[in-house]
Amino acid sequence: MQNQLVLLLKNRRSVLSKNLSEPGPDEKQLKTILEIAARVPDHRKLEPWRFIVIQGDARKNLGGKFCAIRLQNYKLTSEQISAEQNRYNHAPTVVVVVFSPVEHKTPVFEQLLSCGAVCQHINLASSALGFNSQWVTNWCSFDKDAQKELGLKPHESIAGFFHIGTASCIPSDRQRPNLDDKVNYY
Numbered sequence: 001m002q003n004q005l006v007l008l009l010k011n012r013r014s015v016l017s018k019n020l021s022e023p024g025p026d027e028k029q030l031k032t033i034l035e036i037a038a039r040v041p042d043h044r045k046l047e048p049w050r051f052i053v054i055q056g057d058a059r060k061n062l063g064g065k066f067c068a069i070r071l072q073n074y075k076l077t078s079e080q081i082s083a084e085q086n087r088y089n090h091a092p093t094v095v096v097v098v099f100s101p102v103e104h105k106t107p108v109f110e111q112l113l114s115c116g117a118v119c120q121h122i123n124l125a126s127s128a129l130g131f132n133s134q135w136v137t138n139w140c141s142f143d144k145d146a147q148k149e150l151g152l153k154p155h156e157s158i159a160g161f162f163h164i165g166t167a168s169c170i171p172s173d174r175q176r177p178n179l180d181d182k183v184n185y186y
């Protein structure tokens with residue numbers, strides 16, 4: 001079991017959201033993913049994050065809403081319009097991780113680190129359950145109208161959209177950091 005876990009951690013690879021499709025996690029599996037995501041180091045137990053789950057028809061609805069928002073400020077080709085409208089129609093489940101910092105003596109920087117850990121736990125938990133996933137921000141994460149559509153409060157921001165599903169093929173690996181350049185011993 002331990003070797004399997006190490007292998008999973010060493011080999012996990014993100015898959016582009018447009019290459020994800022059914023099957024995705026069922027209700028119980030999604031609960032497991034979110035339980036694992038929420039089980040992260042969190043200095044002084046502030047829980048400075050929350051989740052928004054997008055599934056079924058809500059995916060199409062959100063893509064349409066975001067496309068309309070984009071068209072308010074940008075001229076898009078028909079291909080771009082189609083891509084915007086279908087942004088969430090590929091993976092069966094999309095989880096938005098919302099960074100929701102609290103006023104506290106624990107610095108916001110630490111709260112953000114905890115939120116980052118939540119994010120990667122979603123990727124890892126999804127992999128452990130046999131799914132593929134991708135962490136995506138894109139323009140939608142930073143657009144005020146898109147944030148409003150998702151019900152974010154003014155102090156909140158989007159850490160990422162996690163597309164979770166199954167890939168028909170896994171991309172070849174990308175170049176990984178050379179640890180010789182990254183590690184020093186003091």
Ligand SMILES: Cc1cc2nc3c(=O)[nH]c(=O)nc-3n(C[C@H](O)[C@H](O)[C@H](O)COP(=O)(O)O)c2cc1C
Binds near residue numbers: 012014160174
């Ligand atoms: C905060 C954050 C935002 C990202 N946003 C995007 C994005 O908008 N579009 C994209 O193609 N990849 C994005 N990525 C990169 C992918 O999630 C992923 O890291 C990359 O495809 C390589 O994945 P792997 O090392 O897990 O295989 C983002 C990564 C992070 C950490």
